[in-house]
Amino acid sequence: MRILIVNPNTTSSMTATIAAAAKGVAAEGTEITAVTSLMGPVSIEGYYDEVFAIPGMLAEIAKGEKAGAQAAIIACFDDTGLDAARALANIPVIGICEAAVATTAFIAQRFTVVTTMERSRLPIEHLVHRYGMSARAKVRAADISVLSLEDPSSNALERLRSEIAAAIREDRAEAIVLGCAGMADLAAKLSAEFGVPVVDGVTAAVKHAEGLITLGLKTAKRGAYAAPVDKPYLGMLDGFAPAAMLNI
Amino acid sequence: MRILIVNPNTTSSMTATIAAAAKGVAAEGTEITAVTSLMGPVSIEGYYDEVFAIPGMLAEIAKGEKAGAQAAIIACFDDTGLDAARALANIPVIGICEAAVATTAFIAQRFTVVTTMERSRLPIEHLVHRYGMSARAKVRAADISVLSLEDPSSNALERLRSEIAAAIREDRAEAIVLGCAGMADLAAKLSAEFGVPVVDGVTAAVKHAEGLITLGLKTAKRGAYAAPVDKPYLGMLDGFAPAAMLNI
Amino acid sequence: MRILIVNPNTTSSMTATIAAAAKGVAAEGTEITAVTSLMGPVSIEGYYDEVFAIPGMLAEIAKGEKAGAQAAIIACFDDTGLDAARALANIPVIGICEAAVATTAFIAQRFTVVTTMERSRLPIEHLVHRYGMSARAKVRAADISVLSLEDPSSNALERLRSEIAAAIREDRAEAIVLGCAGMADLAAKLSAEFGVPVVDGVTAAVKHAEGLITLGLKTAKRGAYAAPVDKPYLGMLDGFAPAAMLNI
Amino acid sequence: MRILIVNPNTTSSMTATIAAAAKGVAAEGTEITAVTSLMGPVSIEGYYDEVFAIPGMLAEIAKGEKAGAQAAIIACFDDTGLDAARALANIPVIGICEAAVATTAFIAQRFTVVTTMERSRLPIEHLVHRYGMSARAKVRAADISVLSLEDPSSNALERLRSEIAAAIREDRAEAIVLGCAGMADLAAKLSAEFGVPVVDGVTAAVKHAEGLITLGLKTAKRGAYAAPVDKPYLGMLDGFAPAAMLNI
Amino acid sequence: MRILIVNPNTTSSMTATIAAAAKGVAAEGTEITAVTSLMGPVSIEGYYDEVFAIPGMLAEIAKGEKAGAQAAIIACFDDTGLDAARALANIPVIGICEAAVATTAFIAQRFTVVTTMERSRLPIEHLVHRYGMSARAKVRAADISVLSLEDPSSNALERLRSEIAAAIREDRAEAIVLGCAGMADLAAKLSAEFGVPVVDGVTAAVKHAEGLITLGLKTAKRGAYAAPVDKPYLGMLDGFAPAAMLNI
Amino acid sequence: MRILIVNPNTTSSMTATIAAAAKGVAAEGTEITAVTSLMGPVSIEGYYDEVFAIPGMLAEIAKGEKAGAQAAIIACFDDTGLDAARALANIPVIGICEAAVATTAFIAQRFTVVTTMERSRLPIEHLVHRYGMSARAKVRAADISVLSLEDPSSNALERLRSEIAAAIREDRAEAIVLGCAGMADLAAKLSAEFGVPVVDGVTAAVKHAEGLITLGLKTAKRGAYAAPVDKPYLGMLDGFAPAAMLNI
Incomplete structure (x- = not known):
């Protein structure tokens, strides 16, 4: 099983702590890939920081899914961008809260x-x-x-x-x-x-992710998490633009 | 990991269906023991049937915990007797609903x-x-x-x-x-x-049980799930009496 | 009016206290029958004790209804087994909470x-x-x-x-x-x-029971309180088995 | 026991229907006094009608309590003026809804x-x-x-x-x-x-009223139902002025 | 814009305080008319006082609407009689709470x-x-x-x-x-x-009233706030009788 | 009064519709400035689109507040980024839902x-x-x-x-x-x-904004809407980086 963990803040030392905890509970045969977002605040403290952390997080989830991740974890307790990630991805996405x-x-x-x-x-x-x-x-x-x-x-x-x-x-x-x-x-x-x-929440999420993968469950795509509509997004940074993420 | 699944109704063919589903999703190294309650209705349909299914279910959980089970699943969608089982057991207990x-x-x-x-x-x-x-x-x-x-x-x-x-x-x-x-x-x-x-719910519960075991989490014992008080219970059938279950 | 009060714990001195309180508020012409359950814990303290108190309580309600009780009261503040008793009985059943x-x-x-x-x-x-x-x-x-x-x-x-x-x-x-x-x-x-x-709650329940009897109201039998389905119940003690209770 | 029933609309034929139903369920020894409000609409249909029905209803409750009623029932399903009546009276007041x-x-x-x-x-x-x-x-x-x-x-x-x-x-x-x-x-x-x-609701309320009287329970007077403060009320009709009701 | 503020207690010095605050925030061109109810308690403290304050308040709203008010404010924090006022009036009515x-x-x-x-x-x-x-x-x-x-x-x-x-x-x-x-x-x-x-709440209500007037919004008249039914109201004081208010 | 309306989607024809409606209800002396976000989707349909609309919207609010706006309106019915905008701005911010x-x-x-x-x-x-x-x-x-x-x-x-x-x-x-x-x-x-x-919602928001300005009310800054902490944000586009917005 391949599980992606995205640290949506840009502090890689925290990603290391998260990765170590995650690996400590992963099942044999589970591969944990922990990545640090390339864009956004060094820590997420309140509503404002969340906003700037989400595009970078989404970009990592898009990349991770293309690379074969079977589930993704957003490793910030505010469950930053969880709904958007579920709309973007087909694999299950879990927030640590x-x-x-x-x-x-x-x-x-x-x-x-x-x-x-x-x-x-x-x-x-x-x-x-x-x-x-x-x-x-x-x-x-x-x-x-x-x-x-x-x-x-x-x-x-x-x-x-x-x-x-x-x-x-x-x-x-x-x-x-x-x-x-x-x-x-x-x-x-x-x-x-x-x-x-x-x-x-990080270790709890790893076990839930393994569970969903084993059960063959993915994000429901009718209703609130329907895939984004193909449309222009203006003024975006390369790599963080939806088109790149959606592979369209 | 050793997981006990108790079918709280007394129909063993249903236990077989449950066991097969559970084994189909268990992690490598997880041992599933599925047992049929020895006491109670052949199916649980409504509040009345639940009552007569619980003592037999609790007896199996008590036996299972003594025999080394690390988590227990109650395989009836009414989550029959879940609170009582959590008070009885130290291992985590999960209802399938x-x-x-x-x-x-x-x-x-x-x-x-x-x-x-x-x-x-x-x-x-x-x-x-x-x-x-x-x-x-x-x-x-x-x-x-x-x-x-x-x-x-x-x-x-x-x-x-x-x-x-x-x-x-x-x-x-x-x-x-x-x-x-x-x-x-x-x-x-x-x-x-x-x-x-x-x-x-059965397969979902197996994955949650594995998760709780790996995370080292057990039922909280302060508050609603504190261990039963040692006291006389009158008129009970041997084996289903609390004394036997609690090993006192 | 004939009201049955079941003390679902097996301590008869407590039944005496309950009976005295109930009789103190009963209307002229109301006959209070207070019985002690023959099976279960000497006191009900938490979820676990409730389980073992319910079959004995149900047996008394079944007996009482056959003997002509027009309403039943479960005299434990946890309203132990209230839903099951309502499914079993046609007369109204009241919990003291x-x-x-x-x-x-x-x-x-x-x-x-x-x-x-x-x-x-x-x-x-x-x-x-x-x-x-x-x-x-x-x-x-x-x-x-x-x-x-x-x-x-x-x-x-x-x-x-x-x-x-x-x-x-x-x-x-x-x-x-x-x-x-x-x-x-x-x-x-x-x-x-x-x-x-x-x-x-005991005295309050006596007055509600008298009220329901006078108003001619019984437990609604479509929906959650429909009568139990006739089916085998295995391994039960004589007298506490549903067959005996349900007169089947 | 002496129970006052106030029909807060001014249609006395409806009071007769209410009184008959109430008397049909009253215990032996319960005296039902059903009165028609002297002031307000002939039927209560919506928020506006409620307003004009309440002063007349309160006046009847004040008179009834002075005359020895031990509980009062407001016989309109909107429970018109129930909170105010509880603040006014010391005896329990019950709404039929x-x-x-x-x-x-x-x-x-x-x-x-x-x-x-x-x-x-x-x-x-x-x-x-x-x-x-x-x-x-x-x-x-x-x-x-x-x-x-x-x-x-x-x-x-x-x-x-x-x-x-x-x-x-x-x-x-x-x-x-x-x-x-x-x-x-x-x-x-x-x-x-x-x-x-x-x-x-009328017959149900009669039984609740009898229950409260027998249990010796009256409206709690600390908090929301504290007795009205003695103060001037201007421009009121004689008999419907609070001073008359409060006997001050 | 013409806004009516009714002080539903009968203390005119309080109306003066309310009027001053209201005028202090009114837009240019908004005319504030603050009136003191002619009937009821000198202050509204609890459920009982509310009852006697409402008819006088409604009378002022009826008068005000006929005189051209485009919105009305009930200046008591209990939002005394708000639902009845909305049923009575076609103009929007706002409570200060x-x-x-x-x-x-x-x-x-x-x-x-x-x-x-x-x-x-x-x-x-x-x-x-x-x-x-x-x-x-x-x-x-x-x-x-x-x-x-x-x-x-x-x-x-x-x-x-x-x-x-x-x-x-x-x-x-x-x-x-x-x-x-x-x-x-x-x-x-x-x-x-x-x-x-x-x-x-008074100043807040003035701004909401101006907003509703400018937006052309009035109380919805299908459902809970449908206009009162034409019917007899007995024993009412002249001027406070619904007939006078409803102009029927 | 100076009110900023941000259309958080990047379709300026929609901004024109919004601006016209807003101006139609603005008070005399209210200046409406309607701007189109420079970044993000051409329409906001679901969770995913919201993410990419928020930074551009926040940038406009930061600019607008510096330019003297006294209140801001986010003109998308999802109230996109409302909490973040309230943390960013000192002026009140209103969502149209x-x-x-x-x-x-x-x-x-x-x-x-x-x-x-x-x-x-x-x-x-x-x-x-x-x-x-x-x-x-x-x-x-x-x-x-x-x-x-x-x-x-x-x-x-x-x-x-x-x-x-x-x-x-x-x-x-x-x-x-x-x-x-x-x-x-x-x-x-x-x-x-x-x-x-x-x-x-657009016209309603204009009137609420005027109200808040007149009442002198601004976003509460203790608690959930405390100003963002000064910290590095990596990888952001110029102009959309928090530093620029926060003027630090």
Whole structure:
């Protein structure tokens, strides 16, 4: 099985963290290809950053599908551009928020997502609602920047820990979801530390992707995810223009 | 990986259908053990039948966990006894309705579950609501009995087909979910026939079970799924009494 | 009028408390028959216990209906097996959570259910949601065991009081619902003490049962509560087997 | 027990129908006093009519409570002025829509309210939503005027029947709620005719009122139903002025 | 453009505050006519007061429409009688709660309404839910009487300030809505003080009214707001009787 | 007042239609500047097209705000990029779906949005849900392309008419919302033809924009719409790079 993971921010060190986590859970025979988008912000923090991350992400998905990927994962917890990617691709596309929430719902009735910045809290709450979990999941922000997760001198991990503790105590969370792709390496350690299941979206998405591939399921193409209409797109950068992506 | 599938009805020919479907999608190295409950109705059609199917199902899960199963699947689309099984077991337990719905949500925005009898329609609607999908999924009954699915002389398959066609036409369903474990062998054929993704819960659950095992995730034990309290249970049949199940 | 009350746990001292409360509010001419289930746990605390309590409860309802009961009450606040009992019986069947919530909704806009153990909190929240009251009612657990309510040396009553006080102060509860059949004797005393209406489900259910009998209303038998299909049930204990219950 | 029923429209022949139905279900020892409002429209059809019906209804409730009524029923299916009446009175006050819906929820999972005029459909839908039943109940209008129910030469009954038939066939209604106080005499006949439970709000409310009285429950007075503040009300008709009602 | 503002309480000093605020935002060429109802309570605090305020308010709207008003505003934050006014009038009618909430939704995702008395909190929560904003807006009461807003010796303003501070801190409110017509003069000052947008419903409603007039939009007259049926209304005060209002 | 309208598709003839409609309702003294995005698809039909339309739209809003615009309108019914624009800008930004829905809610309880292509139906349904109107509004697609609205030889207008007729008949719509910026010139004509209010989002948005400007309200900047963080964005086209937009 060939699974493409696109890091839609342009920070390749984060892609490395993501790739390592993904490979750690991939089945034997699954080939993980993790790519960094060539276009967009170095981290995705809020609605504005999402916009500029999506074209680069879509370009990678288009390239990956042509190269034989059988499923794609968007490795940003905002599920940036997920609907557009599903319209573009025939292979299944999975967002890591959606993946984490679906996985956690199998093992806990009430859980809390702990994300990075306050400005990401409401977009994630909106996703959680859309995925049907607003009565079961709360969203908290640890008030740390995405890239500080990679900086050992920051207090990011400490703040994350303190927010997890608050979720367990105040929200009566039965499980924790890590709300940022950059936390993909922390799940096992934090689970051991807090004594509750801790779910990371990247690894959850890899298993869902393998499942969909094995089951032979692809994105439904009648309705909201019908293939884009062939039409002119003006003023686009080469390579990021829809025509190139759609191979038309 | 060792996955236990419990058919909570007592019809072993249906277990055979389920086992075959499950083995067809299991990863290399996954061992599927499919067992038939020793107690309860020969088919589960509505709230009343569920009651008598649960103790036998729980007994199999208890036995299976002791024997080394790493995840369990309840192979009835009513997700019969799912909450109780999660309280009993430490390993993750998955219902096939929950599994099918979670899988389908990755590939379609609107879908329809087609189940057997009218009396199962509302219980499944209730599950779909609980899984957060009431705005995305409709439920239809083909008005056939569960066991007629195994009877080639019945018109069960025809009625199922006609209800799928109605779902696509009237509900604008982008994908179809088969709402009975006894339909586990039909997904691929019907998908080819109708040109939309058709999802079966048994196979979907196998992939979710493998995912949870690989991710090292178990049922959260603080909150609704805390282990049962040790206490007397009166008048129970040997083997189905909680004491035997809980090994106390 | 002849009303059957089934205590679905197997502790007859609790049945006595329930019966006394029920008789205290029954109309002249109403005959209350309170029975203790012969099978199942001595108290019902969470999803697992519910399973083993239901067959014994159903057996009593079947017996009671044959003996002339005109309505039945399931006297456990989890409304254990309510749907199955409605499918089994032709007479109306009432759960005490449903009864308490329906009664309280006539006299208060916002109220809080105070139950016993934390593990019962989410199942009751789920019921409250199902009964359409999730925007109006909160659920709290006093963190006491069911049977401690019968033990004067425990601090159960104190903890219950302290949780009621918190509900009034923090939830702005206008009324309190007692979330356990074992609290049926406490409503009047606690209401006087706290100066807000305090509703108990057993007594509320008796009045709803009398109402339904007088109005000539029985469980609707088209749809979710259609009578069980006649079919084999394997491995059941005599007396708890559906055949015995259904008189087939 | 002394129960006051206020017909908030000013048509006394309808009060007679209501009183007869109420007395037919009252317990021995219950005294039903049915009064016609002295002020307002001869029938209540839509939002505008409600306004002018409420002061007269409140005046009757104030008089009734002073005269010793222990519970009051507002006999219009729009539950006209229910919140204001609860703020005014200390005794419990019940609306017949709320009563009918609460009663029906004990015996059916899905049901349909059939009311008179199209303009009343949305207000009743709004009530049904407020009572937590929007997922379980539909509302239909038979397109008849309220007073035509009293005119044997009209085709009102025929249209009502035809709408009930449509509800059973198209909504899969398991039970029917009659959505007008003027239909209080029709429930038994229509139930026999259609073979499903048919619930009338007036009789349902009488039984709920008796229940609340026996349980010693009164309207909660902290929060939304706190007693009105003593203050000047200008330009009011004698007898309908709050001062007279509040006895201040 | 001619806009009528009806203060449905009978305190003309409050009408003066409302009129000043309205005129301060009216477009050039817009004529604001602010009238005080001739009938009803001097302030509207809870469900009971609303009842007696509506007939007088409707009378003013009927008079205003006949005199050429092109839109009407009901200047009480409970949106007192809004549905009835829409049934009565052909011109658009706007409630100030609805106006404030609609305006704030354009500039903030989460906001808090701060109203006067606790007894008004639940009615406003109910409105906010009806306007589709229950997931986005909270409602708080500053525990002050409506008329104290006009009394410089009271501590009303202080308590309002303290509740706004709490909303910003605890609810993470991005904007504040002032929940009483009597606060119409405070928005700019409080916005400057707290550094968040503060929205007043009177001024918001003026702008919506101008918009509807310019767009040529009037209340839809098929469905819930169909014109009242011509019928007798008994016992009404002259001038407040529907016949006078409807000009029949 | 200076209002910027951005047509986020790159078809300037549609901008002309939009500008004409906007100017037709602007107040005296309001200056409307309508611009066509320089980048992206010639029409926006579904999720994929939205992605490529947003950067060009944001660039225009950044330019417009620097040039003195006091409010901005995004003239595509998908409210394409609305959240990102609100994060970018300090001035208020309005989407035409949000504007149309808010306006219609003042004059009708139930209404239907009629849009162009089926693939836009679900995205708009999602918006309607987000704006709190899912219980009040339905969405229909006339199955026409966006640009066919400009082609007099197509049958687009006929199909639009036929879908409006169906909405009135089957949805009991009290009002109609036109679900595409390209229909901005049709509202008055269709309203006259069908006898119900017909609301267009462009003109509605102009009036809301004027309102917000007059009220001195700007986008709330604490929470979801906090200004973007200053950070590198790689690989962007000059002029569409965030740095240029943010003036940093």
